[in-house]
Amino acid sequence: MYKNAEERSKDRRIRIIFLILTVSLLIVGYIYYEFEYRGMVEIPTNATSTSTRPLYSMEAFRKELRHYPKLYKATLEAPVDSKSGTYVIPGLHSTETLSSNKANDTSICTSMTPQGIAVCDEYIFVSAYCHTKQHNSVIYVIDRDTHRFIKEIVLPGKPHVGSLAYDDDRDNLWVCGSGSGLAQANAISLDRIKEYSLRREKKPISYVFQNYVLEIRRSSFMTYKDDHLYIGYFHSSQNGVLKKYAMELGGNIQNTIFQLNGMDIESGLAITSATIPKQTQGMAFYYDKLFMSQSLGILPSQLVLFDDSINQGKEYQKDAAMLSFKLPRMLEQIYIYDDQIYMLFESAAYAYRDLPSISVDRILTMNISELRRLVNEELQEQQEARKQEIRMKKEAMKTVRWRKLSKLPWITKQVEFLSPHLLPEKKWKLFS
Numbered sequence: 001m002y003k004n005a006e007e008r009s010k011d012r013r014i015r016i017i018f019l020i021l022t023v024s025l026l027i028v029g030y031i032y033y034e035f036e037y038r039g040m041v042e043i044p045t046n047a048t049s050t051s052t053r054p055l056y057s058m059e060a061f062r063k064e065l066r067h068y069p070k071l072y073k074a075t076l077e078a079p080v081d082s083k084s085g086t087y088v089i090p091g092l093h094s095t096e097t098l099s100s101n102k103a104n105d106t107s108i109c110t111s112m113t114p115q116g117i118a119v120c121d122e123y124i125f126v127s128a129y130c131h132t133k134q135h136n137s138v139i140y141v142i143d144r145d146t147h148r149f150i151k152e153i154v155l156p157g158k159p160h161v162g163s164l165a166y167d168d169d170r171d172n173l174w175v176c177g178s179g180s181g182l183a184q185a186n187a188i189s190l191d192r193i194k195e196y197s198l199r200r201e202k203k204p205i206s207y208v209f210q211n212y213v214l215e216i217r218r219s220s221f222m223t224y225k226d227d228h229l230y231i232g233y234f235h236s237s238q239n240g241v242l243k244k245y246a247m248e249l250g251g252n253i254q255n256t257i258f259q260l261n262g263m264d265i266e267s268g269l270a271i272t273s274a275t276i277p278k279q280t281q282g283m284a285f286y287y288d289k290l291f292m293s294q295s296l297g298i299l300p301s302q303l304v305l306f307d308d309s310i311n312q313g314k315e316y317q318k319d320a321a322m323l324s325f326k327l328p329r330m331l332e333q334i335y336i337y338d339d340q341i342y343m344l345f346e347s348a349a350y351a352y353r354d355l356p357s358i359s360v361d362r363i364l365t366m367n368i369s370e371l372r373r374l375v376n377e378e379l380q381e382q383q384e385a386r387k388q389e390i391r392m393k394k395e396a397m398k399t400v401r402w403r404k405l406s407k408l409p410w411i412t413k414q415v416e417f418l419s420p421h422l423l424p425e426k427k428w429k430l431f432s
Helices: 005-040 058-065 069-077 190-195 368-406 409-418
Strands: 086-088 095-097 107-109 112-119 123-130 138-143 149-154 164-167 172-179 182-189 209-212 221-225 228-233 240-246 255-260 263-268 272-276 280-286 289-294 301-307 323-327 331-337 340-345 362-367
Touching (some): 069 368, 095 149, 112 340, 172 190, 172 221, 182 228, 209 263, 221 280, 228 280, 323 368, 340 368
Parallel strands (some): 112 164, 280 331
Antiparallel strands (some): 138 149, 164 172, 228 240, 255 263, 280 289, 289 301
């Protein structure tokens, strides 16, 4: 029995609606799995210690990074010494930590997410938080010379630990923290880090300084320069804020008493404040230049360069930047030490590693001279692109003028002879 035209049309509509619903469900399911489920569930493991295994072999990582040719040349092809090159991010598969401050024994976390990085002469420090919020946050200690993982430092509580900073005048490691929903800036002494042993003590490390910083909504990132601690606030869609804190002789930031809900609370007191671009994840000074890292989700990251001698710590907006260039997704903190810039990505964490594009499972380092070459090369390309754009605009304007002139009867013949391609296109009639 044959269906009439109306019935066939109805069947087609039903099939189209069914197809749209199926595709929509698949897309929603994929988004939920990648952005929600993987962030709530830890994969089972038989590991009993912190892993030092990367996601990729070096050969596979090189192949993936070739999609960013400038970064590839500056980090993997440039000359390296023992304190440069790449460093495998520890703990990507498993991290030995605690399930709470009062836990009686250690436990294994498989969802640690790298956030902050700081560097001193001996060590590289990397902070990470448990994405499922089941375990205490940690700091990995890496030997800067041998590139080997040394140990993990378990922090009190489960803060996001978005950044680290190192006061090399007093050998204190500063950590972004939170307490009672308020932003904090806390410090650990290097001596305490060296003597700490998780397996022996089975408790979090203690801070030598612990401060609220009430003038900022959240301590997202920080850096240290010239006896001052800089603390920034990340915002995904609006400008962020950068606060500058002076250090006291004892090594802590300067504090004062603030009124909060009728209570007196001691908090750090900033001496200056500046606005910064949205999506800023980290910052690092290099003499009179300031680098900022920006990223959000699966979008490409940006490394943005400002001339701090011009900005003078007041306002940093992207339209005033000297340069910005593209890097792989999920760039977190950057750190500059001994003429090397260190770049930490969170894309290799379990919650994000299956998203599109490369998951960077290594700390990438780049010599400032290589970065300068990269900057100059990028500037030349941008200048050439602007020149080409100007040339094209001039040619377009010239073409428009010629076309207008070509409509004048007395000049039509000359244009036809000299520049026929500038004349309006003729519409030929097939039949008269």
